[in-house]
Amino acid sequence: KRKIWLTRHGESIFNTQGLIGGDSSLSEKGWDFARALPEALLHRIPMTSEAPAVPVSVWTSTLKRTIESASHLPFPKLRWKALDEIHAGSYDGCTYAQIANTSPEEYQARQMDKLRYRYPAGESYLDVIQRLEPVIIELEREKESVCIVGHQAVLRALYGYFAAVPLQDIPTLEVPLHHLIELQPKADGTMQVERIPVH
Numbered sequence: 001k002r003k004i005w006l007t008r009h010g011e012s013i014f015n016t017q018g019l020i021g022g023d024s025s026l027s028e029k030g031w032d033f034a035r036a037l038p039e040a041l042l043h044r045i046p047m048t049s050e051a052p053a054v055p056v057s058v059w060t061s062t063l064k065r066t067i068e069s070a071s072h073l074p075f076p077k078l079r080w081k082a083l084d085e086i087h088a089g090s091y092d093g094c095t096y097a098q099i100a101n102t103s104p105e106e107y108q109a110r111q112m113d114k115l116r117y118r119y120p121a122g123e124s125y126l127d128v129i130q131r132l133e134p135v136i137i138e139l140e141r142e143k144e145s146v147c148i149v150g151h152q153a154v155l156r157a158l159y160g161y162f163a164a165v166p167l168q169d170i171p172t173l174e175v176p177l178h179h180l181i182e183l184q185p186k187a188d189g190t191m192q193v194e195r196i197p198v199h
């Protein structure tokens with residue numbers, strides 16, 4: 001009865017300013033999410049008497065916003081560098097509008113092919129998908145339930161893999177803040193998916 005949950009970190013200071021990348025802390029709203037997450041998750045954990053039927057562990061990235069978001073969860077935690085957000089290279093800490101104004105050709109190129117577009121000195125979605133391979137291997141080998149507190153691009157890639165979404169559609173999948181995505185393997189090898197708002 002193992003489950004996999006995917007959630008983005010709570011709203012960060014950078015999110016409130018429309019800035020990409022960086023390593024900012026949570027906003028007040030983000031901290032509200034961090035405090036609400038344990039309760040939301042506990043509702044989804046299959047229990048036998050008082051204890052989880054299957055042990056639960058929590059995987060975060062190495063960035064503050066995921067570590068802070070997981071800080072109230074009462075489970076063992078593991079930090080993965082491979083779960084860090086897509087690296088925007090030269091544009092780390094910019095808004096999309098700044099990129100469009102200062103480098104319209106780069107902005108256009110990303111619009112045209114978001115899957116393959118690689119930020120100068122940074123990463124593409126394909127790069128992210130590739131670096132997630134060890135995480136996916138470990139997740140598939142794992143017998144415990146795992147809650148991954150991650151980032152938009154990284155969770156698009158993980159969700160895309162588990163829900164068998166065509167590669168081309170991965171960079172535009174909806175992965176909103178303050179939601180849990182629950183994945184449960186079914187007997188036929190596919191995943192049952194549920195989305196649960198956290199508040």
Ligand code: F6P
Nearest residue numbers: 019020021085086088151152153
């Ligand atoms: O805006 C939050 C964020 O996680 C950024 O750090 C990251 O660059 C972006 O989302 C990824 O989303 P997209 O690929 O749509 O730009």
